[in-house]
Amino acid sequence: MTDIQRVGVIGGGLMGAGIAEVNARAGLDVIVSEVSDDAADAARDRIHGSLDRGAKKGKLSEDDRDAAKAHLRFTTALDDLADRDLVVEAVAENAELKASIFGELDRVVQSRQAILASNTSSIPIAKLAAATDRPQQVLGVHFFNPVPVMKLVELVPSLVTSEETVTRARTFAAEKLGKETIRAQDRAGFVVNALLVPYLLSGVRMYESGFASAEDIDQGMVLGCAHPMGPLTLADLVGLDTLKSIADSMYDEYKEPLYAAPPLLQRMVDAGLMGKKSGHGFYDYR
Numbered sequence: 001m002t003d004i005q006r007v008g009v010i011g012g013g014l015m016g017a018g019i020a021e022v023n024a025r026a027g028l029d030v031i032v033s034e035v036s037d038d039a040a041d042a043a044r045d046r047i048h049g050s051l052d053r054g055a056k057k058g059k060l061s062e063d064d065r066d067a068a069k070a071h072l073r074f075t076t077a078l079d080d081l082a083d084r085d086l087v088v089e090a091v092a093e094n095a096e097l098k099a100s101i102f103g104e105l106d107r108v109v110q111s112r113q114a115i116l117a118s119n120t121s122s123i124p125i126a127k128l129a130a131a132t133d134r135p136q137q138v139l140g141v142h143f144f145n146p147v148p149v150m151k152l153v154e155l156v157p158s159l160v161t162s163e164e165t166v167t168r169a170r171t172f173a174a175e176k177l178g179k180e181t182i183r184a185q186d187r188a189g190f191v192v193n194a195l196l197v198p199y200l201l202s203g204v205r206m207y208e209s210g211f212a213s214a215e216d217i218d219q220g221m222v223l224g225c226a227h228p229m230g231p232l233t234l235a236d237l238v239g240l241d242t243l244k245s246i247a248d249s250m251y252d253e254y255k256e257p258l259y260a261a262p263p264l265l266q267r268m269v270d271a272g273l274m275g276k277k278s279g280h281g282f283y284d285y286r
């Protein structure tokens with residue numbers, strides 16, 4: 001049994017919206033914290049839109065959709081997360097930003113039993129835990145995109161996360177959210193991104209070198225290896241800014257060329273080509 005009922009999600013972008021949605025659908029009381037009223041409205045639209053699409057497709061009843069919407073609140077004040085049992089931070093992949101949020105959470109969240117989790121893809125959990133006075137309550141809870149579809153959650157304890165925190169997070173993810181969990185050590189990229197990110201970067205390098213077209217690279221992996229989507233489509237889905245930040249923090253940790261972001265990735269981010277979320281990346285979604 002899980003004792004977690006009140007959940008906070010910080011950041012209602014691609015991942016935060018998905019995390020909030022699956023928690024609300026599980027009947028939990030969810031507050032999403034964003035940077036501005038406009039960003040909070042965008043988060044609400046994203047989550048409500050996804051719930052509406054789910055109901056239209058018959059994946060949940062209209063009553064369940066309405067119940068999920070009623071479980072969601074939106075705020076721009078982190079202080080509103082004071083009574084949460086679990087907070088999942090899902091802001092941009094930036095170590096300084098995340099550490100400052102964990103420092104704030106330590107001040108705001110009242111229950112000393114509360115779990116402070118990060119959805120980071122690659123930033124060491126120990127760095128975030130060190131920004132708090134309760135590092136034993138801090139761990140990585142890494143969801144996958146799109147959150148309502150992907151079954152996996154990676155649990156990432158730091159060297160000082162308590163076993164009780166890991167067990168409570170595992171029980172919550174399994175029993176409440178219906179996710180499968182794996183456990184990874186606190187090394188940049190954990191299990192999945194340590195394998196996936198070099199592959200995605202290789203796809204970008206192959207395209208950058210002119211070796212093959214984007215379509216042929218993607219078709220190669222879809223039809224040749226039965227991947228659901230090719231590396232460039234998947235990079236667009238993840239977000240090219242996010243992929244670049246993940247590659248940078250993994251390169252920072254390992255100093256291996258395998259993790260070095262190709263120049264084209266940086267140029268695309270500089271040009272505002274962030275992938276599907278901005279309407280344009282390796283493909284045009286407009």
Ligand SMILES: C[C@H](O)CC(=O)SCCNC(=O)CCNC(=O)[C@H](O)C(C)(C)COP(=O)(O)OP(=O)(O)OC[C@H]1O[C@@H](n2cnc3c(N)ncnc32)[C@H](O)[C@@H]1OP(=O)(O)O
Nearest residue numbers: 050057120121143144145146148149150193228229234238
């Ligand atoms: C970088 C990070 O740190 C870690 C990561 O997250 S890495 C990214 C991991 N994710 C992946 O690898 C995703 C790989 N791609 C896929 O699994 C699939 O292509 C996909 C699920 C995204 C889309 O599937 P596809 O068959 O191409 O499209 P589509 O038919 O529209 O969707 C399949 C099902 O997923 C559902 N779906 C797709 N996107 C969804 C979303 N955002 N929310 C809810 N449901 C969604 C659809 O409704 C559909 O359900 P149905 O079969 O019951 O009707």
Ligand SMILES: NC(=O)c1ccc[n+]([C@@H]2O[C@H](COP(=O)([O-])OP(=O)(O)OC[C@H]3O[C@@H](n4cnc5c(N)ncnc54)[C@H](O)[C@@H]3O)[C@@H](O)[C@H]2O)c1
Nearest residue numbers: 011012013014015033034035090091092093120121145238
């Ligand atoms: N995109 C993916 O496929 C994916 C998958 C797994 C994990 N992640 C990780 O999840 C995190 C979020 O990624 P994303 O793709 O959702 O990014 P995103 O850019 O879509 O969303 C980030 C959101 O955080 C908000 N934000 C920024 N600063 C904030 C603050 N101080 N308080 C509240 N909200 C704030 C932004 O307004 C934005 O809506 C990153 O750590 C990323 O590495 C991403």
